[in-house]
Amino acid sequence: MLRDGDKILSVRSRGRDRFYLPGGKIDPGETARDAIIREVAEELGVTLIDDSIREIGTFSGRGHNQPDGAIVRMTCFSADYHGTLAPAREIAELRWLTQRERDLMAPMGQKITAALFDI
Template identity: 85%
Template sequence: MVKVIETANWILRDGAKILSVRSNGRDRFYLPGGKIDPGETARDAIMREINEELGVDLVPETIRELGTFAGQGHKQPDGAIVRMTCFVADYRGTLSPAREIAELRWLTPRERNLMAPMGQKITAALFDI
């Protein structure tokens, strides 16, 4: 049986750079966001996760779903699929790593190799067209 991990993730660009985060103890950067809790919508999850991880509030009326991407999760057992629902949104506040986030970084397309494989795929699909 295939294990599917449902996540909600935020795509935030500054020109060609994309906001990425690295969790404590991890070697790769990820798109900010996280697992969708039972009974929670992807939209609710992205608002909660971004507040918890980066200390900012997404502006509800600007939240727009970009699409859902699925693939093998980084450091997940074989056969575990991560299904990432990605959103864009404006935010209020000052971005600052919190909770399990050790570092945030604006990665350029040349630095994409620092991201987990799904992040590399998603940013390539969205920004290299």
């Protein structure tokens, strides 16, 4: 999670109608930490600062655009970064969303954002 005061960085993939928290699936042989470092570099063109990466928690819930009843599980991290944020690869748009704009996010993003603003 990249947070700036009351805003959380969110991304929208090409062809999608909702925003998501940056990240993605864990590749074989990767840890969740390895995956977030790779995914953020691929999607946003920045490098996470290794000693700033902190695991926040794991969240489970209904996946957006998933088969009915599909539950997704997401491990979330916070981190600082080097570089300039820019949408890359499948990312069409990035936006800093406030808690009041949670309705623009997929259901899991809404759930996680609500919990994170309580931190």
